[in-house]
Amino acid sequence: MKKLVCRFLCLGIVLAVSMNLVGCSDDDGPVGTLYFPRDVCMVDKPGGTASVEFTAVNIVKLNITDTPEGWTVTADLQTSRMTVTAPASDDSDAETGGVLTLVGYDTDGKTVSADLRVGIGRTVDLTGRTANCYIANYANAYYTFDGTVKGNGEKIPTARVELMWGSTSHMIENLTLDDGRVSFFVTADKKGEFIEGNALIAAFDAQDKVVWSWHVWVTQYDPSAESVTSAAGDVFMTRNLGAGAGGNATVDDIYLSYGLYYQWGRPTPMIGPAYYNCAFAEDHKMYNINGRLTYLDYVESTPETGTMEYAIAYPMSFILGVEESGYDWLYSDHDNELWGAVKTVYDPCPKGWKVPDKDVYADFMIGDDHDQEQTEALREAYGWNLTDGTMTSFFLGGGRRPYLTGLIQNVNSNADAQPWIGCYWTSGLGTDELSASGLYFSLDTDDAASSEFVPARNYQRANGLQVRCVRE
Numbered sequence: 433m434k435k436l437v438c439r440f441l442c443l444g445i446v447l448a449v450s451m452n453l454v455g456c457s458d459d460d461g462p463v464g465t466l467y468f469p470r471d472v473c474m475v476d477k478p479g480g481t482a483s484v485e486f487t488a489v490n491i492v493k494l495n496i497t498d499t500p501e502g503w504t505v506t507a508d509l510q511t512s513r514m515t516v517t518a519p520a521s522d523d524s525d526a527e528t529g530g531v532l533t534l535v536g537y538d539t540d541g542k543t544v545s546a547d548l549r550v551g552i553g554r555t556v557d558l559t560g561r562t563a564n565c566y567i568a569n570y571a572n573a574y575y576t577f578d579g580t581v582k583g584n585g586e587k588i589p590t591a592r593v594e595l596m597w598g599s600t601s602h603m604i605e606n607l608t609l610d611d612g613r614v615s616f617f618v619t620a621d622k623k624g625e626f627i628e629g630n631a632l633i634a635a636f637d638a639q640d641k642v643v644w645s646w647h648v649w650v651t652q653y654d655p656s657a658e659s660v661t662s663a664a665g666d667v668f669m670t671r672n673l674g675a676g677a678g679g680n681a682t683v684d685d686i687y688l689s690y691g692l693y694y695q696w697g698r699p700t701p702m703i704g705p706a707y708y709n710c711a712f713a714e715d716h717k718m719y720n721i722n723g724r725l726t727y728l729d730y731v732e733s734t735p736e737t738g739t740m741e742y743a744i745a746y747p748m749s750f751i752l753g754v755e756e757s758g759y760d761w762l763y764s765d766h767d768n769e770l771w772g773a774v775k776t777v778y779d780p781c782p783k784g785w786k787v788p789d790k791d792v793y794a795d796f797m798i799g800d801d802h803d804q805e806q807t808e809a810l811r812e813a814y815g816w817n818l819t820d821g822t823m824t825s826f827f828l829g830g831g832r833r834p835y836l837t838g839l840i841q842n843v844n845s846n847a848d849a850q851p852w853i854g855c856y857w858t859s860g861l862g863t864d865e866l867s868a869s870g871l872y873f874s875l876d877t878d879d880a881a882s883s884e885f886v887p888a889r890n891y892q893r894a895n896g897l898q899v900r901c902v903r904e
Contacts, residue, residue, distance in 0.1 A: 464538030465489040467546045472574050472606050472617050473514070474553045478521035483513050486546065491536035498533045502526025503550060507534055518552050528552050528624035529572050549606060549617060561783040564699040565647040565673070569654060571620035571627065574606075577646075579614035579635055583699065584777040588643045590614075590635040596645065596748055597718035597726050599629035599703065603650060607633065607721060618650055626652055628676030630692060630701065634747060645747040647692075647701050647780065649674055655785065659903070663822035666792055667903035670825055673781060674701055679826055683708050686814045689828040693840075693896035695761050696857055696868040697770025699778045700747040702728060702833060702896050708814070709851055710831055710842040730838045733894065738763025740770075753835035753894030758866035761835075761894040766866055771859035779859075781901035788902040790860020790869045793887035795820040798873070802880040810880050814852050816873055818885075829854040829875065833896025850877040855897040862890035870897055 466488050473484040486507070488494075494507045502519030503526070514534065519526030529551030536544050553572035561567075564583040568575055579590045593609045595616075606617040614633065621627055627650065634645040653676075655669045662668065671678030672691030679685045687708035692701035706714040720726045729749040731737050738757055743749070753759030760766055770778045775786040799819035802810060815828040829852030831842025843849035856871040863869075867890040876882040891897065 463540065463542070464491045464536055464544050466491055466534065466536035466544045468534075468548050470610075470615075471547060472549045472551075472615075473516050474551055474555055474572070474574050475516060475518040476552075476554060478518055478523075478552060480552075481515060481517045483515045484548065486512055486514055486534060488512055488536055490538050491544070492539055493537040495535040495537075496532060497535060498531065500527040500530030500532065500550065503530075503532075505532060505550075514548065516550050518550075528620065551617075563783040564778070564780050565649055565782040567653075567655075567782050568618050568648055568650045569652060571618055571650075572624065574615065574617050575648075576613050576615040578612065579609055580612040582644055582777055583779065586777065588635055589637045590643065591638045591640075592636045594634050594636065595721040596632040596634045597703070597720065598631040599716055599718065600627050601719040601723040603627055603629050603719075604631045604633075604648065604721070614646075616648070628652070628688060630674050630703070632701065632747060642745045642747060644744060645700060647674070647699075649782070651676060653678075655782070655901070660823040660825050662792075663795060663820050664792075666788065668788075668823070668825060669785065669901045671900075672828060672830070673899040673901055674704070675828075678828075680814050680828070686828070689815070689826075690830045691828075691898055693833045694780055694857060694899055695751065695833075695896050696891070696893040697767065697778055698743055698761070699780045700743065701780060702750055702838075704830070705840045705842075710840050713839040713841060715840065728838070733757040733761055733763045735763050739765065740767070750833065750838035750896065751894060752838055753892050757894075759835050759892035759894055760866045768861055771857075773859065775904055780899060784904055785901035786904050787857060787859040787899055790858045790888055792858060792902065793818075793856075793871045796885075796887060798883065798885050799824050802875075802883055804879045804881050807875075807877065807880040810875055811850065811877060813875070815854060816885075818873075827854055827856070827871075827873070827900065828898070829873070830898050831855065832898075835892040835894035838896065844874045844877060846877055848877075851875075855891070855895070857891075857897045857899050858888070860888070864890045866893060867891060868893050 468486050475482045502523045504517040507514045531549050551572040555574045558577040598604050608615050629650045631648040634642045637643045674692035677685045677688035690704035703716045732752045751761035757763045771787045796818045799817040832855040842851050853874040860869040869888045872886040872889040874884045
């Protein structure tokens with residue numbers, strides 16, 4: 433009897449499981465398809481109108497939900513087009529943009545949906561500005577560039593693109609590759625205001641290997657409109673590559689002035705510090721396309737990792753120098769021409785700009801008063817105004833990423849080491865074998881009058897230093 437009851441119980445369980453499996457079959461899914469081939473629609477001015485195409489298959493009815501405040505949106509199933517009208521400029525309660533949802537109903541009443549980002553902004557074609565760094569000057573704007581070329585125009589077999597990191601969560605959205613063109617949307621904050629920051633977009637081939645990456649510098653800074661010219665005729669940017677500011681009036685200015693760090697000869701940036709004083713050697717937070725935190729890797733140079741191929745394939749890896757590599761990030765195939773007097777394919781600066789030549793700082797000096805009595809006040813200056821008698825520009829004392837650890841360090845050489853020092857690459861070679869040349873300065877925190885300024889110092893190439901671009 434017990435065996436019979438057990439058999440009936442088992443049969444009941446099997447039947448119940450079978451019924452549940454039938455209820456969850458693919459046959460219960462919607463039969464319709466709905467999507468936007470391009471899921472961003474920008475309107476060029478308040479009160480303006482734009483339209484965007486959608487694809488609807490086996491859809492008999494449409495509905496629009498989550499429309500941003502003040503926006504008017506209609507969808508025509510017959511023409512497969514959605515019309516979007518932005519709020520007027522005098523509508524103080526309206527939103528400058530957002531994400532709406534188009535809901536489609538199939539013949540069985542089941543629903544499918546597709547999201548569309550709308551905003552008041554512009555579309556910017558960066559095709560003519562081919563480089564390893566693209567400047568994005570506008571928020572709530574849609575950007576596009578050719579994703580099948582390196583910085584110098586050589587072809588790459590791009591099959592897909594991915595956001596490796598962004599310095600602000602969801603600063604870069606709607607990243608796509610369509611017919612070889614990379615497109616992405618730069619967001620604003622909740623008030624519609626610009627967010628200074630940086631991002632790194634990588635190109636993958638069909639084998640899912642990174643074949644190149646591009647730095648997106650999201651900034652309102654326009655170097656063509658704001659630059660300074662030295663007595664020698666060199667035209668300098670007024671801030672570091674990747675920086676959101678170029679001054680030290682406030683702690684916020686200092687923090688924004690850090691920019692990014694580069695190993696000599698690599699085109700790929702490494703993120704700046706989490707704090708203005710580089711406390712705890714902690715990196716600024718980085719986010720992937722889903723808004724989740726992501727982190728740099730630190731790997732020692734070996735015959736496998738110490739190659740340009742590896743450096744390109746792993747753009748978030750800081751390659752540490754070792755004795756066997758001569759403290760170069762390249763293990764054996766050392767290359768003196770990765771950066772040069774003529775801009776190279778690996779140069780990290782934007783179109784029309786390059787890493788400066790070795791002797792570019794030869795005629796410069798510290799332009800600030802720095803006698804012993806001012807030592808204490810200068811501790812919080814975090815940099816010097818450098819001058820050659822013709823131009824003066826602020827250079828942040830932003831430290832470096834040392835070749836042995838890769839962790840941001842910003843202290844001087846005093847017995848009681850204190851912030852700060854400035855370390856800037858040039859494209860030139862050092863006087864020691866396997867070294868490269870760069871600017872060095874510091875604050876002597878015991879006596880400011882003894883502060884150092886070295887226009888061309890030898891650095892091991894695996895160091896991560898800052899870059900101040902000059903015009904080609």
